[in-house]
Amino acid sequence: MTRTFTRFACIDWSGQAVERPKGIAVAVAEGREAPVLLDHAWSRQDVADWLIEQAAAKVDLLVGFDFSMALPFLDAGAYLPGWPDSPADARALWAAIDDLSANDPHLAAGGFVDHPDIARHFRRHGGLEGDLFGGGMGRMRLTERACREGGHGNAVSCFNLVGAAQVGKSSLTGMRMLHKLAGRVPVWPFDPVPDKGPLIVELYTSIAARAAGLGKGRSKMRDAAALALALAGWGIDAPVLARYDDHATDAIVGAAWLARAAEVPGLWHPSGLTDEVAALEGWTFGVP
Incomplete structure (x- = not known):
């Protein structure tokens, strides 16, 4: 404990x-x-x-x-590979979401997703899928893969903003709130x-x-x-x-x-949680 x-x-x-x-x-x-x-x-x-x-x-x-509480990083060496301003760690990611969404009321995050370099990574409504989304279910964090592989639940990618099971919108607004806190x-x-x-x-x-x-x-x-x-x-x-x-x-x-x-x-103290993972991607409490 x-x-x-x-x-x-x-x-x-x-x-x-x-x-x-x-x-x-x-x-x-x-x-x-x-x-x-x-x-x-x-x-x-x-x-x-x-x-x-x-x-x-x-x-x-x-x-x-x-x-x-973060986007995937470890699978590609960056949150948003190909974007020169891709944040270096989770706290910088939260700050970037808040900064680019400063004109969005109610802690929404439309400004971040609408950025032309960032939009390339997301699957969005209207059949819009960025050329860097990667297809399939989309990129996942280490904890999300551990959740699925361990049979703990069907964790999904934050880069998917479409469908009833999507968590991308709530996660981006949540990260903006975390920056405020x-x-x-x-x-x-x-x-x-x-x-x-x-x-x-x-x-x-x-x-x-x-x-x-x-x-x-x-x-x-x-x-x-x-x-x-x-x-x-x-x-x-x-x-x-x-x-x-x-x-x-x-x-x-x-x-x-x-x-x-x-x-x-x-x-x-989950087995996959190293200092690097903690700083870049975080972890879902309850995934061993």
Whole structure:
């Protein structure tokens, strides 16, 4: 165990280019108690402000986000090979996304994706596929390949911005938010784990759902019975929700799982996580 946390949060994120995406949901658990869904119409800036408040209060909060916190680097020796200004590490990547998207409201990242040199790497709506996308599922980080190869879930490429399963938009907006939080809220494994206060990790809600006993293909919980089944194995009574959608239920199960997974030492020291990987690509907490 790296350190002790008293509160655990899971934030289901969204890349929708509106002020208050319906896909953002925040659930918080006190220790191993049943998570509570925070009733709020969240904006991305609201989430950032909430985290800054937690840091100011030095709350021992472990918070998981379900977006990828970097683009692939190790497979090609660069995030955006062929672009002279391709960032050197993850923090420089976050800064570049924020800088190029400065005119996008609500922490959206359209300016980054629309850059003519960068657009060449993405698969976009309207049948647009950049000549450097690479075909197939697209490029993946080491942790995403480890997730798929280890049977932990069907991780997908951030360079794909098309389809229901895409995570590119949410990841790019998430990285922009991480840049805004730099120096105020540490992010594992890019930063050292602090002795106190909040810490952000990347998680994959399908891993949480499988740990809850939901089999492959049954990870989406859209009613009270499905949520109750997911939490029953942990001896938790499911909270009554005003809405039972993927976002709310994912956040609740993710927070409950995180409270238990944080106590597993091996998850803090996955076999593939070297200093280089930590600085360039990060890691999904829960992928061993």
